[in-house]
Amino acid sequence: MIKLLPTLTIIAAIGSGVVGGVFFAFSNFVMAALARLPVPQGIAAMNSINITVITPTFMTALFGTGLVCLVLIAGAIIGWSQPGSFWLLAGALIYLVGNPIVTIVFNVPLNDALAAVDPDSTNGAALWANHLSQWVMWNHVRTVTAIVAMACFIFALL
Incomplete structure (x- = not known):
């Protein structure tokens, strides 16, 4: 398994970068639009x-990177004496908490509530205003943690 860690770390860095880029776009201009x-x-x-976001490609990037992170956590712990293990563990934990977990616990429930509301109602307007502040705040968390995780994976490889 230790021999696979560099390859898996590259995959995690790319996945984190892709996911962070998508969330960066939402945080910076999509939601504002x-x-x-x-x-x-x-x-x-x-x-x-x-x-439309529920595609095999995006789900693989978001949750597949999370699965790779689980393997990287085990590899970092098993190979703790290896150079870069701290960065590997840090990146994997930051990604897992900041992306799949935040998505499931915060962003998806906000999306589900939005899908259930009548857009033309007073409740719809109030929910939309809340969605724009809360969803975007949690999306900022996902953006930053994906980018920080990518940096940690790069440091682990150096």
């Missing part, structure tokens, strides 16, 4: 994104 739309259109657009 949706916020400029009338409430029903913003909700409809976000609901559409939430459906």
Whole structure:
């Protein structure tokens, strides 16, 4: 397993970078653009994104990188005396907590609530305003942790 760690670390760095880039785009301009739309259109657009994002490619990047991180955690602990083990463990933990876990615990429930609301209702407008602040805040967490994890994986390889 120790021999596979460099390859898995490269895969984790690429996966973290891809995921961080997607979340970076949402944090920096996609959500701002949706916020400029009338409430029903913003909700409809976000609901559409939430459906179309569920693709094998993106799910592999997000959750497949998480699976690789589980292997990297084991490898870092087993090979703790090896150079870069600290960075490997740090990157894997940061990615797992900041991306798959934050997504499942915070972002997905916010998306589910948005999908269940009538976009034309007063409740829809209130939920959309909350979504724009809370979802984006948690997306910032995902963005930063994916980028920090990628940096840790690169440090582990150096």
